[in-house]
Amino acid sequence: MILFRHELRRCRTAWIVWTAAISCFLAISIFLFPEIASQTDQINEMFSQMGSFTAAFGMDKLNFGTMTGYYTVECGNVLGLGGALFSAMLAAAMLSKEEKERTAEFLLAHPVSRARVVSEKLLAVYAQVVALNAAACVVSVGSIAAVGESVPWKELGLLSLAYLLLQAEIASVCFGVSAFISKGGAGLGIGIAVLAYFLNMIGNIADPVKFIKYVTPYGYCDGSEIVSSGGLDAVKILIGAAFAAAGVAAAFIKYRKKDIS
């Protein structure tokens, strides 16, 4: 696991910055909850007048005055978008950065198979995504307890699991893309994450294209559906897993034969 440890060391600073930023946003959002809860009536009325914008964020089905509803909308967006951007940028550059930084020649002139390089780098991506989500979860629970609210364990657990799966799926797809490019990848990763996010918003607003929610990983992270059903949509998750598997398989197949520039 030399390359795995090496990758964790290389990405340490970026992981700390992203984890600190997301955790801070989560904590600030939760610490604002008591103030928001005291103005529940005005806020719910405001949301009811925002039409499709409310639906786009799933705020039409949730009560913003409860910690569960508030956390689902506010913290869901922070973790959903922030975590996805981190995992996309990380994974999209994971293989290509060796060529961009001209270190591929150093690495691949050692007796290390390409499959091992891909495997250990992929593990490093997943480990960082899991660690970021674990930190975010701990900060969320601590912050909810700090503002004197009871922790909605089941909902928080389901939402955390959904966002972890979302980030893992986006990371897997971007990792596959990384094998095909030889420069950067961060911009491409951001593009994929943002596209998935906005596709979900379109799916929320427009009934004729509701099927999009089966394509974008944000489809199974719809907090209002998770809270109301008390579970995750297995079909959407399986479709997401298929996309993730395709991304990983593409990375292994392409990188095995790739000409290193």
Next chain:
Amino acid sequence: MEAIKTEKLTKYYGKARGITGVDLAVEQGEFFGFIGPNGAGKSTTIRTLLGLISPTSGAASVLGKDIIKENRAILENVGYMPSEAAFYPGMRVKDILRLSADLRGKDCGGEAAALCERLKLDTDRKVQELSYGNRKKTAIVCALQSDPALLILDEPTGGLDPLIQREFFDILKERNSRGTTVFLSSHVLHEVQRNCTRAAVIREGRIIACGSVESLANTGAKRVSVRGGFEPEALPDVKDVSRGDNTVSFLYGGDIKELLQKLAVSGVEDVNITEPDLEEIFMHYYENGEGAK
């Protein structure tokens, strides 16, 4: 068994030529030079042998192992120094050396320390603070510290000062005397002439000459320096004419009797005829493929 053997090895980047039909045979224990100008295909040949790029056609083996099927086994016994040494920013030299050793599954601490001392490499420096020459030294230690059976060195001396270059070639000669095969790619011809026993010349992706360094230098051409009135242009096969104050120097590849006859009837005060060095021959006889053997 050959340390390196290629048969019609060809690599195209799309439609762009890399190498075409390269046939090479380097015996184990040889100190072999691979000569060619920039862009001739030296690095492409090396990168193909190491599995960094796939050949378009042809076959090759390194240390008796197929470059496609047994890449990992090849790399276990090959130390490679790329022409452009790049390392992971933020790491210190000692971390790079340890990472390289760990990737080989070997403890190379003792050998690395000895090499760093001889090459005067400070292992506490961060790689982004290193000069070009010190990056080259780091790459040298990475390539040599595991004491591989075959060393493939791509333009290794750029950025090294003359004293370190001498120390570097001393190390290579010691390794070679212990049985290590050295494959030295260079466009600095005197490096090859001084250190290698055999060499191949590559030009525009094709091997145009291969043999002992002596035979490569033996084109029949002479460096002729004349003091006094003499017009070499009257002779056939004259190249690289340079004139000084009452002197003229040129490379002559024609019949020596004809040269002597012309000299005898001209107002020559002094004549010096010597063997040209490989650099001169390469520049003036291989540049158009005329010296191909």
